[in-house]
Amino acid sequence: MSAAQWRRAMNSSAAAAVAARGQSPSAAVHAARPGPATPASTEGASWRWLRSIAGAIGARHVIVLVALLVYPFVATPFFTYQIGAQSLALGLIALSLTFLGGYGGMVSLAQMTIAGFAAYMLAIFGASSNVAISLGWPWWLALVVAVVLATILAAAIGWLSVRTEGIYTIMITLAVGVAFFYLAQQNYTLFNGFQGFSRIAAPTIGELELRQPVPFYFLVLACALAGYFFVKHLIRAPFGIALQGIRDNPRRMHSLGYDVTAHRVGAYAVAGLLAAVGGILMVWYNGRISPGTVGIGAMVNILIVAVLGGMKHPIGAFIGAIVFVLLQNFAIDLVDRERFNLVIGGVFLAIVLFSPDGLLGLWQSLRTRASARFTHRGTSRTHQ
Amino acid sequence: MTTRRMTRGQWGLWLLFGGPVAVFVVWAVSDNPPLFFKTLLNGLTLASLYFLVASGFTLVFGLMRNVNLAHGSLYLFGAYVGWFVGEHTGSWVLAVFAGFLSAALLGLLMQLLVFRHMQGQDLRQTLVTIGLSIVLADLMLWIWGGEIYTFDPPSWIYGSTTLPLINKFPTYRLMVLLASIVIGVGLWLLLARTRIGMMIRAGVDDRGMLAASGVNVQLVFALTFAIGAGLAGLAGVVGGTALSISPGEDTRYLLASLVVVIVGGMGSVVGAAIGALLIGLAEQFGLAYAPTYSVVFTFVIMVVALAFKPRGLMGKAT
Numbered sequence: 081m082s083a084a085q086w087r088r089a090m091n092s093s094a095a096a097a098v099a100a101r102g103q104s105p106s107a108a109v110h111a112a113r114p115g116p117a118t119p120a121s122t123e124g125a126s127w128r129w130l131r132s133i134a135g136a137i138g139a140r141h142v143i144v145l146v147a148l149l150v151y152p153f154v155a156t157p158f159f160t161y162q163i164g165a166q167s168l169a170l171g172l173i174a175l176s177l178t179f180l181g182g183y184g185g186m187v188s189l190a191q192m193t194i195a196g197f198a199a200y201m202l203a204i205f206g207a208s209s210n211v212a213i214s215l216g217w218p219w220w221l222a223l224v225v226a227v228v229l230a231t232i233l234a235a236a237i238g239w240l241s242v243r244t245e246g247i248y249t250i251m252i253t254l255a256v257g258v259a260f261f262y263l264a265q266q267n268y269t270l271f272n273g274f275q276g277f278s279r280i281a282a283p284t285i286g287e288l289e290l291r292q293p294v295p296f297y298f299l300v301l302a303c304a305l306a307g308y309f310f311v312k313h314l315i316r317a318p319f320g321i322a323l324q325g326i327r328d329n330p331r332r333m334h335s336l337g338y339d340v341t342a343h344r345v346g347a348y349a350v351a352g353l354l355a356a357v358g359g360i361l362m363v364w365y366n367g368r369i370s371p372g373t374v375g376i377g378a379m380v381n382i383l384i385v386a387v388l389g390g391m392k393h394p395i396g397a398f399i400g401a402i403v404f405v406l407l408q409n410f411a412i413d414l415v416d417r418e419r420f421n422l423v424i425g426g427v428f429l430a431i432v433l434f435s436p437d438g439l440l441g442l443w444q445s446l447r448t449r450a451s452a453r454f455t456h457r458g459t460s461r462t463h464q
Numbered sequence: 465m466t467t468r469r470m471t472r473g474q475w476g477l478w479l480l481f482g483g484p485v486a487v488f489v490v491w492a493v494s495d496n497p498p499l500f501f502k503t504l505l506n507g508l509t510l511a512s513l514y515f516l517v518a519s520g521f522t523l524v525f526g527l528m529r530n531v532n533l534a535h536g537s538l539y540l541f542g543a544y545v546g547w548f549v550g551e552h553t554g555s556w557v558l559a560v561f562a563g564f565l566s567a568a569l570l571g572l573l574m575q576l577l578v579f580r581h582m583q584g585q586d587l588r589q590t591l592v593t594i595g596l597s598i599v600l601a602d603l604m605l606w607i608w609g610g611e612i613y614t615f616d617p618p619s620w621i622y623g624s625t626t627l628p629l630i631n632k633f634p635t636y637r638l639m640v641l642l643a644s645i646v647i648g649v650g651l652w653l654l655l656a657r658t659r660i661g662m663m664i665r666a667g668v669d670d671r672g673m674l675a676a677s678g679v680n681v682q683l684v685f686a687l688t689f690a691i692g693a694g695l696a697g698l699a700g701v702v703g704g705t706a707l708s709i710s711p712g713e714d715t716r717y718l719l720a721s722l723v724v725v726i727v728g729g730m731g732s733v734v735g736a737a738i739g740a741l742l743i744g745l746a747e748q749f750g751l752a753y754a755p756t757y758s759v760v761f762t763f764v765i766m767v768v769a770l771a772f773k774p775r776g777l778m779g780k781a782t
Contacts (some may be wrong), residue, residue: 187587240767243774247531247586248730251722254533255766258719262759269756376715380594387591419606425598432591433578 152297161293161365163405168297168304169365171401173358174385175304175394176351179311182391183320184347185327190237190253192382193260194352195359196374198230200264202360203277203369210277213270219283227356234352235345242344245330257379265371276370280363291364300361304398307354311394314350323347377421384428390438399439477772492753502633503752504745509637509706511744512644516699518721518728518736519651520692526668526731527688529586530579533593535696536718537600542567542697543704543713544604547613550701556618560701567697568690575689580682597714605711615705640706647695651733664688668731723762727769729776738777 152160181187206222208214241252264271282290314320389400492500542563550559624632655661675681728739750758
């Protein structure tokens with residue numbers, strides 16, 4: 081883990097962002113400088129230690145990647161499709177929220193709305209069981225149109241919600257999302273009302289049937305990895321650094337000459353692109369789209385996934401998604417099928433109350449406790 | 465000078481938005497007067513319900529900066545408890561009191577046990593309210609099931625009244641309108657004329673200063689939260705009588721209060737009244753004249769309000 085990343089992790093908790101606004105002006109200035117691509121130069125003393133950590137991370141990356149690649153060949157089709165592919169697609173949508181909330185400081189509840197909108201657009205422009213509404217364009221054209229339209233919608237929602245700040249964002253995006261849900265439910269001419277669209281399948285390219293579990297898993301994995309590394313790259317690019325500066329202190333960034341509104345709307349558009357891709361994968365996974373997919377429960381689920389994993393790091397979205405999907409599938413064995421919401425609500429409540437940084441925060445605090453003991457022992461040895 | 469220019473700009477806005485509305489009113493009245501006036505009354509009834517729910521929401525936000533997304537759950541909880549009491553005692557008035565008290569108690573508990581310990585952490589509080597709303601919704605579904613419940617209002621407000629221009633209109637809905645006006649005026653009197661109201665208003669303006677001048681802020685917070693939650697519970701019984709109660713109503717009223725306070729301005733009771741009037745009327749007229757797009761009207765009002773007054777019509781710039 082590089083120093084820039086480390087510093088970010090120290091003050092990027094979405095929950096603490098408001099509280100930290102006044103406390104970390106220096107961090108904001110550091111982050112504000114465009115292109116401070118000098119990792120660890122400031123923390124020269126711990127440089128070696130950081131490099132060893134970075135080496136360890138690299139090894140872990142390789143292990144995770146290999147595990148992800150081997151997974152579909154050892155797991156049953158149920159685990160490949162229902163657990164693997166679904167968690168990765170859900171994680172991609174949650175990743176858009178992690179990017180927006182963790183690095184932009186704007187917690188939006190409308191990410192599922194954008195994903196659902198992309199899915200609806202795919203159904204309307206592409207092929208579905210409803211021939212009266214679906215235009216039946218070739219899948220790749222419908223796909224591009226759906227993603228572009230959803231990104232535009234995301235930018236529009238962003239433009240609307242950045243007019244106010246902080247806690248208002250969550251309210252406005254919630255209102256927008258619920259309004260879209262009611263619109264999709266009421267409107268029969270465009271969204272086909274309560275029934276929505278069904279029989280929307282992943283396409284077949286040549287001999288490759290993408291709807292089969294293993295090919296579909298690899299499709300979702302490719303998209304998820306692309307999204308993950310895109311976000312990881314973006315948060316170190318000038319745009320991402322400026323965005324984090326705006327999160328920490330918008331007024332200072334404004335007086336430094338940055339266009340705060342444009343950066344925020346841009347962040348919404350980027351997050352919208354990720355959510356749209358996730359939404360397309362989601363509709364291919366489910367095969368259908370109906371108002372229930374974009375209901376308030378689904379919108380909140382994305383927030384639960386992101387918070388569960390932790391918004392400090394992009395990987396949190398995927399960890400949260402895996403835990404969420406596992407709970408969704410196996411909590412039934414522990415409790416009544418009807419009581420799933422109680423379980424997930426309780427887990428969410430416990431995380432928010434006791435570990436605001438999610439499972440990653442829990443892991444990090446355990447590790448810092450362990451490493452603090454380790455480094456303490458190490459320094460005492462050098463002193464001898 | 466500046467004021468004159470401001471008024472000119474405001475005139476422009478009034479013309480821009482009032483013009484089409486006036487044209488619509490003239491057309492609708494000449495086209496079908498009973499439909500228009502009936503829709504108008506329905507809209508006013510809905511607006512009064514929205515006002516009851518949203519006034520508590522806006523009060524709590526204004527004072528504590530706490531976006532209580534479990535407000536809809538309080539509405540539904542009050543409605544269910546009220547129904548339970550009404551069913552067992554046979555008294556509708558008792559049901560209303562039970563709805564108010566149970567929701568107020570729940571709100572008080574939430575403030576004392578949870579929110580008191582995380583003051584100033586807006587986002588975390590909001591996340592907690594989301595978690596609470598999920599848990600509460602599921603618990604209520606567990607206890608009361610998915611059935612639709614209806615109240616029997618007492619006979620003296622049952623039936624319908626004949627009004628000029630409208631043939632018949634349910635008496636109960638007129639009573640809802642009246643009751644919410646009374647409650648609205650009562651709330652205004654409480655805020656404007658009493659000592660505790662003075663403290664609440666002072667707290668909305670400057671929390672720190674209020675605490676510094678020796679007021680027990682925690683007590684004011686707890687009281688406000690109880691009143692806000694109680695109003696939601698009361699609205700639950702009143703609204704449940706006018707319509708019905710079932711799972712999912714919590715979301716509906718949460719959305720309504722969100723949009724009402726976004727339009728009206730957070731923390732302002734007058735703003736809540738104006739917002740509720742706009743949204744209630746827009747929803748009913750939308751349902752009557754353009755059924756598949758009625759949500760769009762609500763949404764357009766919100767977008768326009770945000771575009772011109774990001775802090776709401778009555779919101780203060782902070």
